[in-house]
Amino acid sequence: MAGENILVVDDEVHIVELVKYNLENNGFKVFTAYEGREAINIAETKNINLVILDLMLPDIDGLEVCKTLKRKDTTSNIPIIMLTAKSEELDKIVGLELGADDYITKPFSVRELMARVRAILRRAASEVKGNEVLRIGQLTIDNTKHEVLKNGKSIDLTLKEFELLYLLIKNKGKVLTRDSLLDRVWGYEYYGETRTVDV
Structure with a gap:
């Protein structure tokens, strides 16, 4: 950004x-x-x-x-x-x-x-990217519909889960820090536990 x-x-x-x-x-x-x-x-x-x-x-x-x-x-x-x-x-x-x-x-x-x-x-x-659709392996991620399909079947995700998955796939091969993920997915309004994105 x-x-x-x-x-x-x-x-x-x-x-x-x-x-x-x-x-x-x-x-x-x-x-x-x-x-x-x-x-x-x-x-x-x-x-x-x-x-x-x-x-x-x-x-x-x-x-x-x-x-x-x-x-x-x-x-x-x-x-x-x-x-x-x-x-x-x-x-x-x-x-x-x-x-x-x-x-x-x-x-x-x-x-x-x-x-x-x-x-x-x-x-x-x-808003500029609009209806971008990403495909990786068996997954299809539609940014406009906020929809994830695996082999054509819908996967239920919360909005934040979708945004996190989309960001990770969009930046495939790049290292994203925890702070970067928190900022780009949760934004300035996030005051919760900062270990949320730890795996």
């Missing part, structure tokens, strides 16, 4: 630097903008996979940036996380209704932000 291009938009330099530093440490390529029009230009000209957007910008506000990006064909599919000091329920609702995929209020946890970034990028990647 790392390697994607992320645009960070905020007029506070220290916030931009903090988020950029942590994204780069997680393997992402980071573009930065301190104004709304600059952000729109970067989103239109670079291959951006995710935007982290502040609401309060000096030229046009983040809501207008969000609306503009969601309206244009070239940028409408870019996921947006709003990261802002505006914590009123109405601000959140308006942001989400304009097309933001997530909303985080300042002050924020960097670890939570990184987890949400990964979760949204995972979701976006699975």
Whole structure:
């Protein structure tokens, strides 16, 4: 998942630097903008996979940036996380209704932000892959239907079991760490026993 291009938009330099530093440490390529029009230009000209957007910008506000990006064909599919000091329920609702995929209020946890970034990028990647069907030996795994067949007969799996099997088969021959499995299958919302994936 790392390697994607992320645009960070905020007029506070220290916030931009903090988020950029942590994204780069997680393997992402980071573009930065301190104004709304600059952000729109970067989103239109670079291959951006995710935007982290502040609401309060000096030229046009983040809501207008969000609306503009969601309206244009070239940028409408870019996921947006709003990261802002505006914590009123109405601000959140308006942001989400304009097309933001997530909303985080300042002050924020960097670890939570990184987890949400990964979760949204995972979701976006699975939507792009769509109806991918994998075959290995006697197994057929249909990602769209979340269905596993062995010799044509359905195998009942929970959603997490399916996601884990799919991830392992998709990465056949690669070493996946426990942390990687927990992050990619259980995501940031997982607070359970970390030995769940141990065999």
